[in-house]
Amino acid sequence: MSGIVRGTVGFNDLKLPGAWTRKIGKDLYEVFIGPQHPGSGHMRIIIRVDGDIIVEAEPDMGYVHRTMEKLSEVRTWIKSIPLFERMAIHDACNVTLPYVRAVEKLLGIEAPERAKYLRVLLCEINRIAAFLYGFGIFGVFLGHSTMYMWPFGDREVWVELAEWLTGARLTHTYPVFGGVRRDVPAGFTDALRKAIRYMRRRLEDYRKIFVDNPVIRSRLEGVGYIPRNLAIELGITGPNLRASGVKYDVRMNHPYEVYDQLDFEIPVFQEGDAYARVLQRVEEIKQSLRILEQVADWLDKHERSPILHDRFWKTAPPLYKKVFQEQGRAKLMAVYAILKVPKGKAYERGETARGEISYYVESDGKNTPYRVRIHSASARNALVYKYILPGHRVMDLPAIYGSIDYFPPEADR
């Protein structure tokens, strides 16, 4: 620490783009953007500007920190699922699924196939909803109020679908150990197909008003450029990584659930700028729609079958089974509340809308976890601000912030 100007040492050592800026003078202007500012979420970015150029940027996170890692140590295993959902409530299934899978690994069980398809179904619905949320925020950051309203309106379609499937608009708590909570209601797949058709049409509208808008293009092209090497070095994830030309997606590199049986592509863009990240997200929505179509087909072809692993399902009283056959709802058995997980460690990751989330779960055989370590996508993407923002103009900050699709509650955990 001694004699070091904060944050600048790393730049010089690693020859990162931040080091290309001018020497810091005395006449720097320090601006605190956030945490309660219309241009940032619940997060503060301290920028030091020279004229209009950002010389140093320092993400100051933690405004909505909830110590989830500690809280999970005093809760029973099942109670941590609704807790972890609070990281990204509109992406709840994606965020909690790796935790559920890690515990399943320790238990040595696997969900039945139907449950796997249902998990994928909700994951992709969540993913689209989260992308649309990000688009809305991004649009309003660039002053494009129509792009703010449209995706938020269209997101309602997917939120409603999720509500129909799970009973909750946002915090679904849908995947539980060994399966899922509910089966699809009657007529769901038809509504899903309708929503897919609608979304495809709307993506075309988005292209017309936002993606191909000359003002938006001039704001985004060449801004926030992350070269491939730097993207890997900073360990950024998700669409941001793929927009920089790295073909990495947990769904492909470490397939979970039924992703290895589904036919979809991992879109990759080479440009690595903010505009490529926008295009990347549009492509990802298209791929998610493709996955959803296949899941809908599979669900139409297969009859209703138990959606919980046998270990739990066999403890269900006959009444539960009757309710399940008639209404598709599986009430959670008492065994979940007293669940003890065998000793061991497991590591599991999943692809959320904003990138890869990873869980390190350690159990010492009790009814609460010994240690859960979460590292979420936004927490990893936050490094971008420190290393990419320097050298850009102040007005580029919302463009970069929005294009990274940073979500403070997810980063703060």
Added chain:
Amino acid sequence: MTGWVEAIIKIIEWPPLWQLVVLGLIAPLAVVIYILWFERKTAARVQRRIGPYHVSPRIAGGLQLLADLIRYSFQEVIIPKTVDKAAFISAPLIALILSILPVVAIPFTDVPKWFPLPMDYSLILALALVTLSPLFIIVAGWASNNKFAIIGGMREAYLIVSYEIIAILSFLAATAMTGTYNLVDIVHAQTGWKWFIVLNPLAFFTAFVGVLLSTSGFPFEIAESEHEVVAGAFTEYSGLMYGINMGAAYLKRMIYSLLLTVVFLGGWYPLKPGEGFIWGYLAPSIVIFIKATILMMIFSFFRAVYGRYRLDQAIEIAWKILFPLTVIAFGLGLLEAYYGII
């Protein structure tokens, strides 16, 4: 009894008063209120929402803006301890006055009896007055003693330097075409549908964009860009003071629209000012206001379509594209005058 009424009518008809208070303040304010409602309503229509509704459902929320105005007037005006009080309070008021003032130089009729000022150099006077008010926005930003306000003020300063010359030069293209600074003569030169928007569309275009730049309309809403600098120079203002600041920008855009109407859109044509107050003064002003309102509606529609440019991009557009275009437009005007098309 009748003497009183006549006296009041005389006072109202007295051109400086009529022009400043009625045409300069009340009518633009009414138009601005309508335009704000229109802007919110069109944006809502584009964005598949309803927009203002609950205040007066029968007239589609038309009274929403009045309700907002009343709310603003009753809100507490907070003056932070750290501000330079005199400048903080006076700057927005002066800016408001200065943005209305150019209306005294705009003719709403060709009957000399109704001119508030001699119209010989009215174009120059109007342009000079219209470019004064941004200075006080910078003062307001500086007096606020807030980082966002100062950044906003500086952005305003950057933009003034780039748009002012464009706006002035493209209006002066009309002078190049007619050889006069007299707005009445300029309107007369546009008789018989020879509107300058048709004869010199380039000048109209550059003036139009210059106005957009100067009144921070989309896609150039940079100085008050909410997502970087909160509210620009007006970050520290609250209540009615904030309302004045925001209203001043719209009033200024209204005055600019009036000027655009007179210079490029044929002024009071197709109407011909006749005898008496009604046909000589009131009717032509209504025609001009209708044209200006249509211009305002076009300005506000951009909000729903465009995002905002970056500061350096806006300045680049101003200097690299618009400035040469303005010079060409000026030259075009000279050529047309030389070949006697006017």
Added chain:
Amino acid sequence: MNVEELVAKVKEILSDMVKDVVVHKGNDYIEVEIDKDNIIEAAKRMKQAGFDHIKDLTVVDYPKDGVFRIIYNLSSYSNRELSYYIVGLAYNIPRDKPETVTLYPIYTTADFQEREAYEAFGITFKGHPDMRPLLLSPPVAEMKPLRKDFVVKEEPIDLK
């Protein structure tokens, strides 16, 4: 590449530095125990071998043994085969002297993660240029909340 091959490969990369290798459930996560002194050398070699980023830095507190276990979970973006696996580079440090060296010069990814470990466990990473709390405010970080001896106060749910 299956997990045995990965274990063999890691043993080859780190050679004599490896103290112990554990393959955890699921066969996609291996934990390699090394000495505290070897960590920088081991990280350098791992990075050269294609493990190009730290997926996550996990610290686990074992008060019974009197140690903190620091696990750098490494993975790869650029190598498709390696990207299936997570390799945890683990070492113990004594609980009463929570000091170790930073991997920041090797892995930029370690920047925020070591700061997070610093605030939650009070572990100082020597050589890190910016060792301040990341998420927590300094008074809360002072309490080292993720240590096992920090007990979460549970408030009764009944209204008094």
